[in-house]
Amino acid sequence: MAKALDQVTQTKKPIGWDGKTLKQMRQEMTEISRETGHYAGLTSLPLKESDPIRFEKIFSKLRGGVVHARETAKKVAASPIVEQEGELCFSLYSPEADSIVTSTGIIIHVGTMGAAIKFMIENDYEENPGIADKDIFCNNDNHVGNVHTCDVHTLVPIFWEDEIVGWVGGVTHVIDTGAAAPGSMPMGPVQRYDDGYQVTCRKIGQNDTLSKDWLLESTRSVRAVKYWTLDEKTRVAGCHMIRDLVLDVIKEEGVDTYKQFIREIIEDGRRGFVNQVKTMLIPGKYRQVSFSDVQFKGLDLPKFAQTDTIMHSPSEITVHKDAKLEIDFEGASRWGWHPFNATPVSMTSGIWVMLSQTLVPNDRINDGAYYASKFGTPLGSWLNPDDIRSAHSNTWHALVAAWSPLWRGLSRAYYGRGYLEEVNAGNAHTSNWLMGGGIDQYGSLSALNSFETAACGVGASAVQDGISHTAALWNPEGDMGDMEIWELLEPLVYMGREILPGSGGAGKYRGGNGWQSLRLGWGAKEWTMFVAGAGVMATDCGLMGGYPASAGYRFTANHTNIKERIEKRLPLPLGGDTDPDHPQYEENMEAEVIYRDRQTCSTQEEFGDYDLIMNYLRGGPGFGDPIERKPKDVETDLNERYILPRYAEKVFGCVFTEENGVYAVDVKATEERRKQIRKERLKRSKPAKQWLKEEKQNILNKKASKQVQNMFAESFALSEKFTNEFKEFWNLPEDWMIYEEDLNMPKLGRHINRFKTGVK
Amino acid sequence: MAKYDKKMIGELIDGNLEFYQLKNMMSSHKDKERFEIYLSVLQDRVPWDDPILLPIGEHLYIVQKESGDRIVKCDCGHEFCDYKDNWKLHANIFVRDTEEKMNEVYPKLMSPDPEWQVLREYYCPGCASQLEVEAVTPWYPVLKDFDPDIDTFYNEWLQIPLPGKA
16 A cells, blocks of 8 residues: 655755755745845844954955856866857855855856756755755756756755755856757747757756766757767866865854855845945936847748737836835736747846946845845736746847846936946847857767857947947857857858948947858758847937947848859958948859848758858947037048948038048038038927827827737736826827737737736 | 046046046946036036036936926027926927938948837937937837936935025
8 A cells, every 4th residue: 555645755854054944044034134124134244344354355265266166167168158258157155045156257147046046945855856965956947037048057055064055056058958949049949848958957966976867868958969068067167166165165264154154245245236326326217118029920930929029128217215226127018939038037137247237346246236126027028928838048139128228227327427437328239149050060960159249339338439349248258259269160161250330329429339250151061050130120229319229130142152153263252241232242142042131030941061141240329419429530430440431421420531441531511511410400300299299190090010019019918007108198098909809919828918807 | 436526527528538547437436526526517518507406418407497497408508398397208309210211320221120110319409419319119108218316316315405406
């Protein structure tokens, strides 16, 4: 006769402090922090206050050690994404999964790895499968709170005697996770089950040894096995270095001091964040919005996913009187059948990546800041799907677009206070993502995900231009990588890398420019490629008169005559596509198929030797009125090919001459031209209130494209507040409304609907 | 903590500082006095006497009128509206909603598609400065970018008197 479960379950001794389970510790920490407004209820910091030097020494040892572990461990990796671009990060946590110190790198994962540990605590892992010294866990499950499937976490508990004293987590962005298409952020997944190999907080090793079944299963589930394997060794090595570091600190300082320290450093982080808000910002409300296009109509996907939609990301920042920071995304549109959905943890953790580059640019980034803030992520929206089927493999598509306006909002405060050096008009949409896979030039099953994207243009500031081709919002250490290294990994030869003139938004200070690489297929046996980026929409505004960065487009040519042209020593397509109004590539080749259009998301297509594909990395938005740009700076732009000559006149109002390719701006004539432009502006514009009446008529007549109407219908169905504000702004009749049902859109997955369920 | 004089803040405003100077500014703890120095530089430059309460954008200020009203004013002297109202609704607007209008700013493939997104340019009716550009879908309500809590900022955060209080 079978025994009842409670007869066979052995009650284990709790691993938490003072005989508590981890779950009890987590609950108590949440409650006391909420009730007191101080992390762990610490209204004073006795260790820091009594012995500040010792406190700082412990911090420095831990912080330095965590950074050192990252720098050392990344040399284990073979993937250029990790080794060259630095797409990895390590973080040290308290037993309850609150972050204490973190390394440099992709620090969005301070939150996502914390979410994974909290998931284990919440799901009683302490009881089953058990949490023991020298265990190794793995997680990359998007719905646990990961950003996207390719960010793989290694999580290791740290024990002192029989008690858990913390956790260390390491993450790398792997090249492939065995998704419906190759590459780490593929186009093709529209459901969770297409996103690839997902591991839900699984124990993958004991006694510091990875299990054989794990090694076999995981390496059979992904395409780029050697990179996967070395990435895992990187993560384990870094975690073990940090575990040794913590144990050394405990040996030196004593376990009680260590326990006190980890509480105080988080409360210190919370206080530091509040202080920064008061130092840098202005109390009040800041509103902004961005959009990401989902051009899926006609793509090779399930019918219900083949629609054009818009991801709507409105945000309101409230800086409260007590310096608490609140960010609310009320009004965001629905999640959808595309790989661009996000989870609340990825959204909020990512905001810390952004804040650590502006509001809190120091090394005290830990969960203290989290305790000083509040976020609103509406259920059912793209940043909080109410369905486990949602796909997330390319979450960054909309995340970057949603964060960038927040920086613009904060910049209004910096501008108001005179901290002009901190102003940033926003960030590039970090795309294109060039991806593909198949049998590579070495005869191995492999995949590629070019991380040239880590070097897009930066937004302009209020005192200088944005830096060109240099950074990505998600990795402050961005680097485009060496062409020679990418060519080693990828069966694609470089035909050029070149700045794309005018890709940064125009302004008194212009956004940093983006750039383009042109790649020629070479050596793969069986290979497919695709593109993934923003196309028909600019994903951010400019700031205070500056223009948004340019939108995207694609260029791909299949079955070209380039082989023949090489043999005949004829000119070839080289460099960037510097003026798409006057394309040059096509003049130096012929091809059976050429895609030159705004369709910047595509699914896999066969890609052979002598085929061409362009990788266009976007620019940043501009700041201030372009006709106030110093004429000398426009002259430099012309001579260094940062802008196209016709826009120097049309947008910047500069009159110039050109001789032998050298440009000179005529300052006097420019002054006159700019006066003329001001007159033309007044002539072509109209009072906003007059325009409002005309636009209202468009709304009453429901005159807008289907994707625009659908975006509003989705936001209306999720948010009464957004609906009311919209109708109030346009002064619309009571009975005016747009319903999703009237737009003949696929119904699958549209659960929350306040018109049907009464959800407010 | 670094301290900067009026001359240096003036050079900052004019965009004349070298990168190493900006880098030092960014790497240092913020100077608490900056706001008052900044305000005083800006006040010296505008051709009118209304005390500036808060700069809110290039050319735009919230100023204190003798009546006690707080209004949004351009440095050219054009007065928009009460600061609680949205100055954009009192500006001139030009909407780029066709490929042709977009092509005046971007090469064809590099602009937003007007079926998806338009550009709204807001100009000062007085001096025609381009004060803000919105990249939004058609129908999108005009954004009220910033609602500052001026009283809390002065009284509680900075603990300095409000200028020119009637």
